Amino acid sequence: MPTEKQIDLSPLFQPLTIRxxxxxxxFILPAMQRKxxxxxxxxxxxxxxxxxxxxxxxxxxTTEALMVDHPSATQVPHxxxxxxxxxDGWRECVEAVAAEGASFMPQVFxxxxxxxxxxxxxxAAYPTLSxxxxxxxxxxxxxAATIDEVRDIRDAFIGSALLAEEIGAAGVxxxxxxxxxxxxxxxxxxxxxxxxxxxxxxxxxLRIHREIVEGIRAAVSDDFVISFxxxxxxxxxxxxxxxxxxxxxxxxxxxxxxxxxxxxxxxNRRFWLPEWPDLDPELSITGWTKRFSRVPVAxxxxxxxxxDVMDNLRGAEAHNAGLPSxxxxxxxxxxxxxxxxxxxxxxxxxPNWVRKAAEGAITEIRPFTRADLRTHDPSExxxxxxxxxxxx
Ligand SMILES: Cc1cc2nc3c(=O)[nH]c(=O)nc-3n(C[C@H](O)[C@H](O)[C@H](O)COP(=O)(O)O)c2cc1C
Numbered sequence: 001m002p003t004e005k006q007i008d009l010s011p012l013f014q015p016l017t018i019r020x021x022x023x024x025x026x027f028i029l030p031a032m033q034r035k036x037x038x039x040x041x042x043x044x045x046x047x048x049x050x051x052x053x054x055x056x057x058x059x060x061x062t063t064e065a066l067m068v069d070h071p072s073a074t075q076v077p078h079x080x081x082x083x084x085x086x087x088d089g090w091r092e093c094v095e096a097v098a099a100e101g102a103s104f105m106p107q108v109f110x111x112x113x114x115x116x117x118x119x120x121x122x123x124a125a126y127p128t129l130s131x132x133x134x135x136x137x138x139x140x141x142x143x144a145a146t147i148d149e150v151r152d153i154r155d156a157f158i159g160s161a162l163l164a165e166e167i168g169a170a171g172v173x174x175x176x177x178x179x180x181x182x183x184x185x186x187x188x189x190x191x192x193x194x195x196x197x198x199x200x201x202x203x204x205x206l207r208i209h210r211e212i213v214e215g216i217r218a219a220v221s222d223d224f225v226i227s228f229x230x231x232x233x234x235x236x237x238x239x240x241x242x243x244x245x246x247x248x249x250x251x252x253x254x255x256x257x258x259x260x261x262x263x264x265x266x267x268n269r270r271f272w273l274p275e276w277p278d279l280d281p282e283l284s285i286t287g288w289t290k291r292f293s294r295v296p297v298a299x300x301x302x303x304x305x306x307x308d309v310m311d312n313l314r315g316a317e318a319h320n321a322g323l324p325s326x327x328x329x330x331x332x333x334x335x336x337x338x339x340x341x342x343x344x345x346x347x348x349x350x351p352n353w354v355r356k357a358a359e360g361a362i363t364e365i366r367p368f369t370r371a372d373l374r375t376h377d378p379s380e381x382x383x384x385x386x387x388x389x390x391x392x
Contacts, residue, residue, distance in 0.1 A: 007326050009357055012333055016059075016340065018262050018296055020223025021103050021170035023059035023340070026333070027354045030265075030300050030342035031107035031173065031229070033064040033079065040067070040081030041089030050093050053347050054100035057354030060340075061097050062227075063090070065109030065175050068156035071126040072149075073109070075116045082106055082160045091167040098168070105227060107173040108160040110153060112181030113141040113190065114236075129153070130184050131191040131198060136236050150197050153181070154208055158215035161226070171225025172216065176209055177267045179234030185209070186230070186242045186252075202248050203255065210259045217260030227298075228256050231267035232275070232285060235310065246276060246288055253292040264289050265342070268301035269308040272328055287337035296339035303329055304346045304353075305368065312370060318345060320367045326357070348372050 013025045029050075036046035050061050066082040067073035073081070082090060090106060097104040113130035128142025129149055135141040145153065161172040176182035184190040191198045191205050198204060209228070216226055230252065232241050243249040253264065266285045275285040283291070286299040302308050304325050307318035329341060347353045349368025356365050 028060040035078035037080040040086040051096040054102035056352040103170040109175040110181040173227035177231035213259035227263040229265040271301040298340040299338035300342035
């Protein structure tokens with residue numbers, strides 16, 4: 001068992017520059033929905049939450065997934081939206097975080113087939129749209145978007161990046177993970193389209209992502225960073241795979257790099273799990289991504305905790321995993337598996353998580369607990385209802 005003194009985390013406290021964004025260390029806050037928005041704008045305690053985590057030492061704050069400006073994006077009342085009407089609220093977050101020395105990056109998002117249909121909310125009349133009207137194979141939801149609707153949604157993603165730049169954010173993160181719209185395009189199980197936005201070849205299912213990133217790159221300044229977050233797993237199916245083989249992952253990496261991505265963020269529930277154990281007993285999806293990529297790669301998943309995010313959201317309590325988790329993070333960083341590491345629930349539990357890690361005070365980190373996830377209405381998660389059967 002290592003002691004605190006045996007773990008020298010200083011390699012993780014070296015700065016990193018990506019285009020115009022200089023990060024003071026390698027720790028980031030990943031996107032996490034808090035449902036602390038009204039009319040798409042951050043409530044004052046959301047601004048304060050970001051500020052406190054920035055003050056606690058983290059280098060980059062990613063917002064919770066903010067809706068792109070399209071009426072089919074969501075019907076969840078307390079989600080954030082990044083639009084002309086809400087942008088000043090998000091500018092406050094940029095400024096609060098900058099005052100504490102951290103960078104800020106909105107994550108932009110559309111729920112696709114996971115969106116609630118009907119009801120009596122202000123957007124109830126709009127359809128729920130997705131590649132093929134499927135939330136999962138055999139789980140119909142809403143309808144397939146027409147090609148014009150696909151292009152409108154693509155343009156809404158591009159527009160949201162422009163708004164992010166306008167409010168002074170260092171970049172934008174395109175959300176293409178966890179079973180939501182852009183992941184539904186990537187996954188064969190939910191993309192059965194016969195037109196140019198679908199197909200057997202992963203290159204065809206990646207067309208909308210490529211067009212979004214190319215569109216953003218063409219519209220923003222050279223300094224602006226584009227992050228791309230993707231995953232194998234979906235909240236409604238942990239075992240699903242977008243990439244059957246490393247070659248398919250390599251295809252994504254090279255297409256997205258060519259399109260103009262500056263940071264790749266494969267989302268993992270446990271950062272140490274090998275992705276293709278028969279091919280490599282250790283390499284996680286992050287390590288594989290790094291092996292193929294020229295741009296920096298971010299890791300994520302249960303750093304410092306003994307319970308993964310979905311088990312936790314479904315009811316299991318999380319506890320600090322102690323020093324071995326930090327030792328494993330450091331070992332993988334030093335062998336070159338990733339450039340940045342996201343600590344989600346850990347930083348909700350203790351906004352000073354990064355500062356305590358820097359000071360070698362790991363055992364003083366306040367443990368995250370489920371009670372820290374208070375929202376306006378925790379019972380309204382549609383995805384948890386759809387996902388009731390998902391298991392490893
Ligand atoms: C309450 C909550 C909300 C989340 N919302 C998002 C989200 O909006 N976008 C996203 O990409 N991931 C989201 N995630 C996943 C996190 O970004 C992260 O990948 C996950 O929590 C694993 O990191 P951790 O083990 O350090 O918490 C969410 C996680 C939590 C706990």
